[in-house]
Amino acid sequence: MSDSALDLLRRIFGHTGFRGEQAQIVEHVRAGGDALVLMPTGGGKSLCYQLPALLRAGCGIVVSPLIALMQDQVEGLRQLGVRAAFLNSTLDAADAAEVERQLLAGELDLLYVAPERLLTGRFLSLLERAHAGAGIALFAIDEAHCVSQWGHDFRPEYRQLTVLHERWPDVPRIALTATADAPTRREIVERLALEDARQFVSSFDRPNLRYRIMHKDGGGLRQLLDFLAGHRGESGIVYAFSRKRVEAVAEQLQAAGVRALPYHAGMDAAARAGNQRRFLQEDGVVMVATIAFGMGIDKPDVRFVAHVDLPKSIEGYYQETGRAGRDGEPAEAWLSYGLGDVVNLRQLIQQGEAGEERKRLELRKLDALLGYCETTQCRRQALLGWFGETHPGACGNCDNCLDPPRSWDGTEAARKALSCVYRTGQRFGAGHVIDVLRGVDSDKVRQWGHERLSTWGIGRDLDERQWRSVFRQLVAAGLLEADVEHHGALRLTASSGPVLRGERTLRFRSEPAPPPRGRKGRTGAGAAAGAFELSPEARIRFDALREWRAATAREQNVPAYVIFHDSTLRAIAEHAPDDLDELARIPGIGAGKLDRYGEAVLQRLFDAA
Template structure:
């Protein structure tokens, strides 16, 4: 990467390195190549075209469909000292003419333009004679009829480009693109031999939690109580639901606003600006609160209803954690959500083909909710990205919550439905089970059934939740009754129901736990937040455009009071330091004096003031660890499997440093779920108890929950540790053994690293990892399916070809380039 582009990144943005994928994309653009880049929401797309815009001679035009996003982007650029402006329908005639005059005078480096303005003769005539270096198309999926946000105005873009005197570099960016959408973008925009980048859809900082067994209202209120000091979005399916949630939170004095298509443009604009500017903490919205939300410090997104498609869901949760900090995404599911969406599809879509597409997408979303697999793996698979390992950052992986046996209660519900003879809705079943005396129950003689009133101990809401949970876990079926508006689904028995009655299977549910906020009271940090808000109001920009939350945390933790210390903080560049640095230094100095703080004792402990709120530190007790390894080895011999298949090293290290004394506490250890606890839990606890007693260790058990585990002071991810060990000259197979990951995974790490145009300092003999005959087969499959689709390639090839063979062939291609 050119030193000049790194200088640009540091000077204007305050970062010392690029995120994954950005570097290669920027390289292609400054080498005058057309580009199609598919990057996850929050993956840093804007930097990919903004840095080249500052590097290249001439003007960059950014075509964007979103007025609010244009304003945010331009405000952020201006805050960094970059000359930029936007052209859209929000401008008056005089404002528009003034901007055109400034374009003539070459005042700007970047202009954002709405696609509808590309028909303007005045605009086209000026642009024909300007030196335009790049036309960047944001949300490029809008050009395709297959895209979920198709916009006819995007069809005008190719005609505008052809009207220019010299054809500039064309770059297209999107977060969601199926194969059909990708082909449409390439063909319609007529990109010239473009470099295509798919940086991956994964957002590792987002935890994914799908809740199927709790009362929505109760869960939401508990969640808000625990997270009220953080910025968050609550998505609901209908305007009515948005209003209901909003009113409920307002009565509880929650800092909340609302957004849906039924509000006037002025009200929507004000409410959105209040949220962006941190004047309110929580936004309740329909999906009309869309793509233009460029607020980096949204810590959580709650879906009160299941979204209509995986694309919608992944784009909406992508609004959380755009600053890279850990953020939570929770979906509250009830089977009625499916009925709601089917109704909306029926009344909202006339085209029968489009209707079938939406039903297919809805079913794919339902399949995700019911899945027992890692949720992240399922989502990435949907987008064509195959991953081998579970994420350990979703509710299916984490296995949090207490498992309770609900078989008897399930038998009561199933028996009642059987005795009611034909299908009824949830409300009627609940009334019978609770012994209601309403007229319809009595008229149908349901009060004579043996199951009448046998579940009076449940409240009405709790019993509805329980029945819906039985449905969501497949113990009952929900039956749609189409035909006329106002129809409702009924509950029916299935094969699983019969097995429950016959006691052939158990019904065990996990109680979902509401997470705690990561927000930490810190007086200095609060003072910096206040100063940031004041600056933002004075300059009429969003607070995050001054400095992000993580930047302020770092400032506060190292007590930055000099230029060098400030510039060492990620997110503080020279331009921002010149504008705001002294103001923040003054606040920090005042705090140090007022609190009589000896700065010399903490100056080298960067981020330590916030460490406890984000990390859970554990130090291995090597003696106990060795005893646990011995147990694992003995188990593996008995089971005839590899030791790490019993329990991974990190789980043993965590156990050794935390000393769990009860099997229940093992639920809070990473990499050991209920099945393994049932198999090995007693033996592990026995060894730990004996060791603790023999060494007179006083154990104070603390819950880790969702905090990041830091083992022995090392917070690096597996890929970072792997590459470090390889660079130290350690053999690749020894690295696999040390970290307990597959050879295929290690090769994947190396390949991702090399694709970033980074050099490796070690040699790897890829030729020893495949045969020449297999290589030809692998290359043919890669050319046919695309080398990023490892899972699909594997299925295409003979069974004897392993994942490491495939990855070795792909890696060799990049090493030899």
């Protein structure tokens, strides 16, 4: 690594060294090479194009899919003293014209633009003039997985970005993403014409994330509240299946005293933007959202991501959980799900407008996610395996490792369940079939005469919760499927035959007993790891610094984390520097921020002493 790159890293970004393959990527792109970078969220992807743009002549052009994302990144760079700007629909004509003038005059280091704007004839003409004048340092294509039609964030405009290579073959390109399985990776290479690009594939592992998955009890609200009790005062995201569900969960959390806000595409645009602004700028806000609240969430101190409904795929789950703990500090990914979630998602897929090939792919991905939820192996090992990465297991930071699930011989229970589904006509959901198995004398059972079936009452040895676990695991194993055209009726698959004939045995994971109602306790990964423990004196300094940061952020109308990350404030609080030289040695404090905030930070430390 050249001295100039390392010097910039220290002087501007306040870091003493590179992480992982950052150094190799920076040098490769700086030398004019194309690159495809796969790096997990929080791994430092932005530095991989920001530093080469500063080291090369001209302005780096960054293709970014969301307005919120580019605005936050630009503001963060300006805080560091980097000459950055964006062009998007939030600018009026005069401001946009000023940014264009700066580009042509060579007064910008980085310019962020949406793919839709970049592909207009007017902007391409602007790039021609810039390239002929001050020059273009590089093209960075962020969130490159958007190019894949099989992905969860497909943006058709991304497929036209090959125009950059066609018109300016001498300008290096770097495509970056945190979420891409092997097929998506191949499609990125093909669609962006990156066959000759060097690929840098980092581990997908996020060791600071703790994964917890549980079966939904009722609507899951009590379980969610118990989980949130361990994250009081912390920022987090709660993902829900639908707009209606988002509104209901947000209202219930508010009633329970949680600072929760809703976010979904059906809200008034101003209200939605206002809620996102509060989440980004304030501490301790919980955003309840659909996946519309997705890319562009650059907030580093999100301490948890909770799913109260099943996501659509492992890729979606990985990307959404990846929004927790971007600062590298311990965070938690929590999920509750039930068989009803599977029925809802299957219905959504099968009734959608996509072609049959796409529907089959989405159903396979849903089945894979359900299998991941039901696995007894290390969650991290199973999750990374989906992305083609091996992990030895026993990570020590997931529910299956911390509290290994017990299993039991479920062969006989499975035969009873499958037989009962068949004898009731394969036209009922799990609830009714369980009533027949347990011998429940209900109106519906008598209406259909199912009390006369041979399977009536043969499952009294298991309670309703245990039977629901059996049916859920039979669906996950591909022995039963939900017929969405008949309200989620369960029906046998071809794979059920060997079990019914006694030719195959099954083992099921035991369903843990639900915790006592009202039990409270810190379950967050941060507390478990002891990551945020400060001495009483350091805690006073840390709280004082957070108050100062919040006030400063409000004055500038920017998210608090673009001033300083929590990790930087904790380091300041722990070391209590006496002067600017000592403060400059704290990780995360470059020359720009030292000049801008150094005296104010030292004064706040003095006042808190």
